[in-house]
Amino acid sequence: MGLESGNNKTAAGAGNPDLRPPSPPPPPPEFSLRHRYLQLFRQIPKMVLIIGAMGAISCMLVLYHSSTTFPFSGDYNSLTAGKLLADSDINLDELKIILKNAAMSNNTVIITTLNDAWAEPNSMFDLLLESFRIGDQTKRFLKHLVVVTLDQKAYARCLKLHPHCYNLSTNGTDFSEEAYFMAPDYLKMMWRRIDFLRKVLDLGYSFVFTDADIMWFRDPFSKFDKEADFQIACDSFNGDPSDLKNLPNGGFNYVKSNNKTIQFYKFWYNSRLNYPGLHDQDVFNKIKFKPFISNIGLRIRFLDTGYFGGFCQPSKDLNKVCTMHANCCVGLENKVNDLEIMLGDWRKYKELRANQTIDGFAGSWTVPQLCRGSFHRPRVAKQKDDQGTKS
Numbered sequence: 001m002g003l004e005s006g007n008n009k010t011a012a013g014a015g016n017p018d019l020r021p022p023s024p025p026p027p028p029p030e031f032s033l034r035h036r037y038l039q040l041f042r043q044i045p046k047m048v049l050i051i052g053a054m055g056a057i058s059c060m061l062v063l064y065h066s067s068t069t070f071p072f073s074g075d076y077n078s079l080t081a082g083k084l085l086a087d088s089d090i091n092l093d094e095l096k097i098i099l100k101n102a103a104m105s106n107n108t109v110i111i112t113t114l115n116d117a118w119a120e121p122n123s124m125f126d127l128l129l130e131s132f133r134i135g136d137q138t139k140r141f142l143k144h145l146v147v148v149t150l151d152q153k154a155y156a157r158c159l160k161l162h163p164h165c166y167n168l169s170t171n172g173t174d175f176s177e178e179a180y181f182m183a184p185d186y187l188k189m190m191w192r193r194i195d196f197l198r199k200v201l202d203l204g205y206s207f208v209f210t211d212a213d214i215m216w217f218r219d220p221f222s223k224f225d226k227e228a229d230f231q232i233a234c235d236s237f238n239g240d241p242s243d244l245k246n247l248p249n250g251g252f253n254y255v256k257s258n259n260k261t262i263q264f265y266k267f268w269y270n271s272r273l274n275y276p277g278l279h280d281q282d283v284f285n286k287i288k289f290k291p292f293i294s295n296i297g298l299r300i301r302f303l304d305t306g307y308f309g310g311f312c313q314p315s316k317d318l319n320k321v322c323t324m325h326a327n328c329c330v331g332l333e334n335k336v337n338d339l340e341i342m343l344g345d346w347r348k349y350k351e352l353r354a355n356q357t358i359d360g361f362a363g364s365w366t367v368p369q370l371c372r373g374s375f376h377r378p379r380v381a382k383q384k385d386d387q388g389t390k391s
């Protein structure tokens, strides 16, 4: 998801969390849980990557975790427990100004996150901006896009290219490239994002959060459920937008600012304490069935991959696609390669469509290519819906 932007140029496994090879086999129910581990995984040096098997990685993470002191504090169940993100850590005045400048008239912003590697020239950030420019009437959304940067280099590059950049670097924790090799810091950063988004809701702004490796081709707003509070994209969509058993991908979501979503984000953030070592998305998969959610009346909807697709489950019809995510892909270079090709497919589609006299021209993707090979679904135990057991 967002901070999956965490990446590094050298390690073989730079890439996305999203598992599962894009095409032939039907989507297995287990991959989404693993998701974030892969993501983490790509940050860990090659020698660790060699170990390969997901089971081994999980074990390692457990070991890693148990030998690490997280800055947890206080009551595990209280909604105010265990702040990772001190208010002093956030430059609130600056955030307010940036949100105000970027917001649409209905107080909605689009938010993405960037780190050093993804912000480099000819990498993910450039592709993201390009997709907004060549999508169908998506250019107008650029002025509503807030880029949250996680280190100084990303911040500097953002300022060069974009009007709304927010520096979410921290004093204590180094979220720049090398820091990603450290699993605990990486987790902290993932959670920091959730807490940051809660803050945005708190300030009265609704948002579309979009990972930087998600290309925008059409206005997504018309496809959102008007009644829902929290809407999230899927690695694998089962056809029923309200079925909690869908396999979400936290890289893209639309969240309305209201009391329910603010409470939900606090609950989500604090639930990390009950599932130490898990990423936000894994924890989401555990808490989505909890009575707390129905008690507060939060309406969750899962977005159709027909509109919000990815390499896991591509949006097949280019006449319909809103966004495409380089999920089910490991490695920054693989992602960049395939997303460049994807933008080429889109340009060609637009050209053909413009020349086409007959209706119903659909076009097609020629990706994934390198991503397909980058991605090997680990053999793991089935996800047990609400239960925390993994592998």
Ligand SMILES: *[C@@H]1O[C@H](CO)[C@@H](O)[C@H](O)[C@H]1NC(C)=O
Residues within 6 Å of the ligand: 086, 088, 089, 171, 172
């Ligand atoms: C960050 O550093 C500044 C200046 O040194 C300090 O005032 C602030 O409290 C620090 N924030 C955190 C969360 O440590």
Ligand SMILES: *[C@@H]1O[C@H](CO)[C@@H](O)[C@H](O)[C@H]1NC(C)=O
Residues within 6 Å of the ligand: 089, 152, 155, 167, 168, 169, 170, 171
């Ligand atoms: C970004 O924020 C961090 C932490 O508050 C701070 O140390 C750094 O100087 C800031 N960078 C810029 C360019 O403002």
Ligand SMILES: *[C@@H]1O[C@H](CO)[C@@H](O)[C@H](O)[C@H]1NC(C)=O
Residues within 6 Å of the ligand: 104, 105, 106, 108, 221, 222
């Ligand atoms: C907010 O405004 C944007 C831009 O006009 C529009 O596309 C979107 O549908 C609006 N959202 C809601 C919830 O009304």
Ligand SMILES: *[C@@H]1O[C@H](CO)[C@@H](O)[C@H](O)[C@H]1NC(C)=O
Residues within 6 Å of the ligand: 204, 257, 258, 259
């Ligand atoms: C939350 O609810 C209170 C009253 O119950 C209301 O005054 C407030 O405006 C609500 N906040 C949001 C963000 O909807």
Ligand SMILES: *[C@@H]1O[C@H](CO)[C@@H](O)[C@H](O)[C@H]1NC(C)=O
Residues within 6 Å of the ligand: 351, 352, 355
């Ligand atoms: C579309 O038409 C333009 C001008 O008529 C032409 O230059 C271009 O090659 C055509 N593109 C395709 C893909 O047929």
